Structures are given as C-alpha cells and as structure tokens.
Amino acid sequence: MQVIQNFFDAVYSVMKGFTLFDLLDIALISYIVYKAFRIVRETRAEQLLKGILLLCLAFFVAKIFQLKTMEFLFTNLFQIGILALIILFQPELRRVLERVGRTKVTSVFTSEASDKHAGEWGRVIPIIVESVQRLSKSTTGALIVIERQTKLGEQIATGVELNAKPSVELFGNIFFVNTPLHDGAVIMRNARVLAAACFLPKPQKEELIATHLGSRHRAAIGISEVSDSITIVVSEETGTVSVAENGELQRGFTSERLATYLTEKLVPQTDKESKKHTFLKGKKK
Numbered sequence: 001m002q003v004i005q006n007f008f009d010a011v012y013s014v015m016k017g018f019t020l021f022d023l024l025d026i027a028l029i030s031y032i033v034y035k036a037f038r039i040v041r042e043t044r045a046e047q048l049l050k051g052i053l054l055l056c057l058a059f060f061v062a063k064i065f066q067l068k069t070m071e072f073l074f075t076n077l078f079q080i081g082i083l084a085l086i087i088l089f090q091p092e093l094r095r096v097l098e099r100v101g102r103t104k105v106t107s108v109f110t111s112e113a114s115d116k117h118a119g120e121w122g123r124v125i126p127i128i129v130e131s132v133q134r135l136s137k138s139t140t141g142a143l144i145v146i147e148r149q150t151k152l153g154e155q156i157a158t159g160v161e162l163n164a165k166p167s168v169e170l171f172g173n174i175f176f177v178n179t180p181l182h183d184g185a186v187i188m189r190n191a192r193v194l195a196a197a198c199f200l201p202k203p204q205k206e207e208l209i210a211t212h213l214g215s216r217h218r219a220a221i222g223i224s225e226v227s228d229s230i231t232i233v234v235s236e237e238t239g240t241v242s243v244a245e246n247g248e249l250q251r252g253f254t255s256e257r258l259a260t261y262l263t264e265k266l267v268p269q270t271d272k273e274s275k276k277h278t279f280l281k282g283k284k285k
C-alpha cells in the first residue's frame with residue numbers, strides 16, 4: 001500500500017512543476033523510443049528486447065514483494081548486462097549510428113558534395129544501362145555497387161583499385177567469365193569505376209531470403225543493408241536484372257526502368273525541374 005502511496009506522491013510532485021520544456025522532453029523521448037523500436041524490429045535485437053522487458057518485470061515484482069536475493073541478483077545482472085549488450089550488439093549499434101548519420105538533417109551538410117557529381121552521373125547512367133543490357137543479353141553474371149553517402153572503403157580494400165572512366169567495354173571486360181576481375185563486385189564512386197573484384201558482406205537474416213537466390217544476389221542485399229548504396233545484379237543463369245537498396249531486392253528491371261530508377265536516385269532534380277517534369281507527365285496522360 002505504501003508503494004502505491006509513494007507512487008502517487010511522486011506523480012503529483014512531478015505534475016506540480018510541469019513546464020512546456022517537459023512536454024518537449026517527453027515528445028523527443030517518445031520519438032527516439034519509437035524510432036529505436038522500429039530499428040530493433042528489423043534486427044535480431046527484437047527477441048533480446050522481449051527478454052530484457054521480462055527481466056525488468058521480474059525485477060519490479062521482486063522489488064514490490066521485497067525479495068532481497070532476487071533484487072540483489074537483478075541489480076548486479078543489469079550492471080554487467082549493459083556492457084555485455086554493447087559487446088554483443090556492436091554490429092547493430094554501428095548500423096544504427098550509421099543510419100542516424102544518413103538522416104536528412106545531416107544531408108544538409110553533404111548534399112553539396114553529392115550534387116557536384118550529379119552531372120557526371122547523368123552522363124554515366126546511359127553507359128551503366130547499356131552495359132547491364134548487354135551483360136543481361138549474354139547472361140553474364142554481374143554485380144555493380146554504386147556508392148552514395150556511406151563510404152565503402154572496407155569493401156573496396158578487398159578488391160583491385162581501378163579508378164577508371166566507365167565505359168561499356170570496361171564493364172564487358174571486367175565481367176567476362178574467367179578473367180581475373182570477373183569474380184566479385186565492381187564499386188563505383190563519384191561516377192567512376194573505383195574498384196573491381198570486391199567482396200561484399202552477407203545479409204543479416206540470410207534464412208529469410210528466398211532459397212532460389214544465390215550468393216551474388218545475397219551479397220547485393222548484404223551491402224544494401226549496411227549502406228545507402230544501390231546495387232545492380234545481373235543473373236548469370238537467367239540474365240534477370242535486379243536492384244538492391246535498403247536491404248530489399250527488386251527484380252525484373254527493363255533498361256528503361258533501370259535508367260529512370262538510377263536517374264531519380266543519383267541526379268537530384270531542382271525544384272523547378274521536378275515541377276516541370278511532373279507537369280509534363282500530367283500532360284502526357
């Protein structure tokens with residue numbers, strides 16, 4: 001009974017001094033918790049979170065009924081637990097921080113750099129599309145990663161650095177079967193072919209990926225989970241063109257669709273241009 005009385009006293013004392021800043025505080029915390037919950041739902045941390053919530057519940061039950069040994073045990077467990085969680089979930093924490101760093105607020109500071117290459121991408125996209133079309137026609141397996149804000153230095157270091165001007169012939173040569181660079185992925189940065197034969201990471205939840213997708217498609221999903229890159233995959237078996245972005249693979253791209261997709265992602269349109277584009281689209285209908 002005393003516990004309940006204390007609880008209401010505490011609530012009353014908090015409400016007495018409640019200001020607009022407290023409301024802002026609550027709104028911000030709610031937003032952070034909501035975002036954290038959404039991120040946790042997409043990772044293996046979901047099960048763990050349920051476990052922690054159960055432990056917290058057990059801890060409060062022990063506190064209410066004054067079970068001293070249980071209380072002692074849980075208090076110590078929580079102290080070591082925080083450190084253990086950081087070690088166990090280091091990859092997830094890293095991904096979350098990377099994701100935070102890629103939010104639109106910070107892109108205010110980086111958009112200038114990406115816009116600088118928009119023109120170059122505009123010239124290179126037709127080359128990529130034509131190369132992909134040829135590779136698809138000849139059922140030559142290919143994996144092309146387009147780097148955006150997240151730097152892919154780790155993956156580039158596993159391959160052979162080229163820093164070459166993109167051309168249809170270059171892509172054809174790189175992916176030509178049994179040549180030294182055909183195994184692995186090409187990574188493009190700032191509209192140039194930076195490296196070839198690069199090794200990409202595996203996806204986090206491999207067991208959830210359709211069994212008919214082989215290691216090339218899985219690698220494309222893997223890199224798209226840990227970065228904001230766009231990865232084009234050409235299937236060696238069927239010639240099907242797929243694109244991986246944000247951990248998702250979309251299949252069956254035609255050349256037109258690929259060109260539109262890449263242009264939308266890599267060549268930011270000015271407000272004026274995009275309005276004109278929408279207007280023209282509307283007129284065509």
Ligand SMILES: Nc1ncnc2c1ncn2[C@@H]1O[C@H](COP(=O)(O)OP(=O)(O)OP(=O)(O)O)[C@@H](O)[C@H]1O
Pocket residue numbers: 141142143182183184185198199200201202212213214215216217218219234235236237238
């Ligand atoms: N982790 C990886 N990083 C980079 N390239 C990879 C990776 N895993 C596989 N590859 C590339 O994919 C090739 C193997 O493709 P595999 O046949 O297993 O995949 P797939 O998805 O079934 O593609 P396909 O439909 O083209 O056969 C390898 O020879 C290599 O070039």
